[in-house]
Amino acid sequence: xxxxxxxxxxxxxxxxxxxxxxxxxxxxxxxxxxxxxxxxxxxxxxxxxxxxxxxxxxxxxxxxxxxxxxxxxxxxxxxxxxxxxxxxxxxxxxxxxxxxxxxxxxxxxxxxxxx
Amino acid sequence: xxxxxxxxxxxxxxxxxxxxxxxxxxxxxxxxxxxxxxxxxxxxxxxxxxxxxxxxxxxxxxxxxxxxxxxxxxxxxxxxxxxxxxxxxxxxxxxxxxxxxxxxxxxxxxxx
Numbered sequence: 535x536x537x538x539x540x541x542x543x544x545x546x547x548x549x550x551x552x553x554x555x556x557x558x559x560x561x562x563x564x565x566x567x568x569x570x571x572x573x574x575x576x577x578x579x580x581x582x583x584x585x586x587x588x589x590x591x592x593x594x595x596x597x598x599x600x601x602x603x604x605x606x607x608x609x610x611x612x613x614x615x616x617x618x619x620x621x622x623x624x625x626x627x628x629x630x631x632x633x634x635x636x637x638x639x640x641x642x643x644x645x646x647x648x649x
Numbered sequence: 650x651x652x653x654x655x656x657x658x659x660x661x662x663x664x665x666x667x668x669x670x671x672x673x674x675x676x677x678x679x680x681x682x683x684x685x686x687x688x689x690x691x692x693x694x695x696x697x698x699x700x701x702x703x704x705x706x707x708x709x710x711x712x713x714x715x716x717x718x719x720x721x722x723x724x725x726x727x728x729x730x731x732x733x734x735x736x737x738x739x740x741x742x743x744x745x746x747x748x749x750x751x752x753x754x755x756x757x758x759x760x761x
Contacts, residue, residue, distance in 0.1 A: 566747050577651065577739055577752035578692075585747045624692065628746060634697065634704040635680050635746050641691040 536561045538627050540640035547615045547647050555610040555643045557625030566628040567608040568637070569599055571621045578624060584608060595619070615647045652676065655740050655753035663761055667728040670756045674721055674742030680704070681723040682750060683715055684739040692739070698723055730760045 537560045547553045559565055566585055570578040582593025584601040592598045599610045608625060625640040652675035662668055674681050683695040694707030698717035709715075712730075717723045727734060737757050741750040 568749055570752075575737075575757075577653075577754045578741075579651075580749045580751065583747075583749055626750075630746065632746070635699065635743060636697060636705045637682065637694075637750060639692050639694065 536627065536629055536632075536636075536638045538625055538638050538640040540623075540625055540643045542643050543641075544644040544646065547645070549617055549647050549649050550614050553612050553615045553619070553645065553647070555623050555625075555645060557608045557610065557640055559606050559608065559625070559627040559638075561627055561629040561638075563629045563631035565608075566630060567599075567601060568626040568628075569593065569597070569608075569610050570624045570626065571595075572624065572642075573621050581610070581623075617647045617649055620645055620647045651751040651753065653740060653742050653751050653753035655738075655756050657756060658754065659757050659759075661759045661761060662730060664730055664732060666730050666760075667726065668730065668758065670725040670727070670738050670740075670758075672723045672725070672740030672742075672753060674723070674740075675744070675751050678742035678744045678751070679721065680743045680750075681717055681721070682741045682743075683709075683723070683725050684741065686737040686739060686755075688736075695725070727758070730758075732760050734758065735760045 569581040589601045654673040679700040685693045695709040697705040715725045737755045741752045743750040
């Protein structure tokens with residue numbers, strides 16, 4: 535069965551420190567992987583995606599993510615956190631073989647950046 | 650602006666009532682997804698349509714139904730509403746397998 539795990543409900547980071555939000559996935563075929571951010575009372579905003587090619591993907595607001603096929607992971611990273619990065623982050627996966635284009639979502643990780 | 654439009658933004662209604670939420674996808678997007686998000690909860694996938702046809706169903710209650718029309722807009726109908734149905738309802742659209750989904754701003758439904 536397809537699934538996405540975000541093992542941490544909450545991640546706390548001091549401003550200026552590097553941050554990592556973890557995501558692991560399980561699909562039967564090859565994955566398309568996505569990260570989204572949600573600010574309070576707002577819709578989800580797309581951050582970045584991995585489709586193919588370079589395992590390190592760069593996205594919006596200085597975020598990047600590394601696709602690791604052997605570990606089936608797609609962790610979100612940023613070298614230096616900002617207070618404004620505080621939000622809810624969702625990882626999602628789509629199986630390349632899935633003709634229905636269904637997205638499987640993680641439960642979300644609340645990122646809190648402390649000044 | 651994601652290009653996905655949801656109306657209304659807010660809705661307050663009484664228990665037992667029926668409401669309709671509307672979603673206009675981004676121009677050219679054939680897939681529409683509906684999600685429910687309760688307070689401090691993750692996304693609960695409800696249902697997906699592709700070019701007018703239902704493609705996938707999640708944890709959608711029998712009291713809820715949806716459809717996608719020929720012009721690709723979609724409606725989510727919620728009936729016999731209960732207090733527990735109070736939530737944010739999101740619509741998203743995408744154009745293909747390797748493309749990201751774009752989300753609307755959501756409809757906040759409050760059942761009183």
